[in-house]
Amino acid sequence: MDPDSLSKAFVEHYYSTFDTNRPALAGLYQDGSMLTFEGEKIQGAQQIGAKLNSLPFTQCKHNVSTVDCQPSGPAGGMVVFVSGNLQLQGEEHLLKFSQMFHLIPTPTGSFFVFNDIFRLNYA
Amino acid sequence: MDPDSLSKAFVEHYYSTFDTNRPALAGLYQDGSMLTFEGEKIQGAQQIGAKLNSLPFTQCKHNVSTVDCQPSGPAGGMVVFVSGNLQLQGEEHLLKFSQMFHLIPTPTGSFFVFNDIFRLNYA
Numbered sequence: 001m002d003p004d005s006l007s008k009a010f011v012e013h014y015y016s017t018f019d020t021n022r023p024a025l026a027g028l029y030q031d032g033s034m035l036t037f038e039g040e041k042i043q044g045a046q047q048i049g050a051k052l053n054s055l056p057f058t059q060c061k062h063n064v065s066t067v068d069c070q071p072s073g074p075a076g077g078m079v080v081f082v083s084g085n086l087q088l089q090g091e092e093h094l095l096k097f098s099q100m101f102h103l104i105p106t107p108t109g110s111f112f113v114f115n116d117i118f119r120l121n122y123a
Numbered sequence: 124m125d126p127d128s129l130s131k132a133f134v135e136h137y138y139s140t141f142d143t144n145r146p147a148l149a150g151l152y153q154d155g156s157m158l159t160f161e162g163e164k165i166q167g168a169q170q171i172g173a174k175l176n177s178l179p180f181t182q183c184k185h186n187v188s189t190v191d192c193q194p195s196g197p198a199g200g201m202v203v204f205v206s207g208n209l210q211l212q213g214e215e216h217l218l219k220f221s222q223m224f225h226l227i228p229t230p231t232g233s234f235f236v237f238n239d240i241f242r243l244n245y246a
Contacts, residue, residue: 036191036204068159068240072195072225079202081159081223081240096244098221100204102195117191117204121219121244 007069007080010103010111015062015084018052025052028113035116048116059089062097076105077114083121096121130192130203133226133234138185138207141175148175151236158239171239182212185220199228200237206244219244 001009017024026049034041035048042051064084072079080101085094102115124132140147149172157164158171165174187207195202203224208217225238 034193036193039189039191041193066162066242068162068242070157070159070164070238070240072238073198073200073227075196077196079223079225079238079240081221081242083221083242083244098204098206098242098244100202100223100240102202102225104196115193115195115202117193117202117223119189119191119204119206119221121206121221 003069003071003078004067006111007078007103008067010101011064011067011080011082014101015064019059019061022053023049025049029116030112030114033112033114033116035118037118038120057088061087063087063094072102078103086120126192126194126201129234130201130226131190133224134187134190134203134205137224138187142182142184145176146172148172152239153235153237156235156237156239158241160241161243180211184210186210186217195225201226209243
């Protein structure tokens with residue numbers, strides 16, 4: 001699969017998991033993984049999973065507008081940059097967001113999220 | 124200098140150069156560097172410089188709202204995520220943007236831009 005298709009597949013999988021089975025997101029991270037969520041820094045798969053599960057909304061729907069990706073170096077990683085909007089249950093207004101992932105290949109041919117930075121784009 | 128201070132210094136330098144001496148931006152990239160600008164992929168310092176210099180406005184001012192950074196791996200690189208707005212000469216409305224950089228250390232103790240992804244955040 002080419003990098004663009006791979007990154008789109010990852011992004012679809014990530015937000016579909018977020019919206020339908022959020023506790024499973026922790027499995028996409030490892031111990032060294034980092035999340036910066038609206039400026040708050042969290043490290044480690046377990047801590048990142050706990051943060052994502054503690055967000056103050058139970059249901060949401062991510063709509064992806066753009067996905068850009070580039071290889072991140074000789075080791076087979078890639079950086080993925082997403083823009084889109086987020087609808088929370090009971091909220092009329094969409095929240096625009098941008099998010100970047102740095103994906104690192106695993107020995108089994110899959111990827112895990114090493115870097116994750118999320119920001120809402122306030123209007 | 125800690126990574127947060129380093130990334131803020133880089134971001135200030137990058138946009139100050141963009142706004143006052145755009146032809147010098149090419150010096151921040153190397154031959155393997157990649158830019159994805161609004162979905163268009165460009166590779167190489169010279170080609171990236173040419174693209175940035177060919178943008179259809181001569182004067183602009185970047186205002187940075189947030190800068191987030193994380194180490195990108197054992198080799199000393201870092202990913203930097205910026206949100207802000209952009210004012211073009213003669214335009215009343217500000218353009219919101221997000222941009223990510225993957226910075227790689229050079230043997231002389233400086234950094235160059237390996238990955239650069241830029242997107243306007245349309246309202």
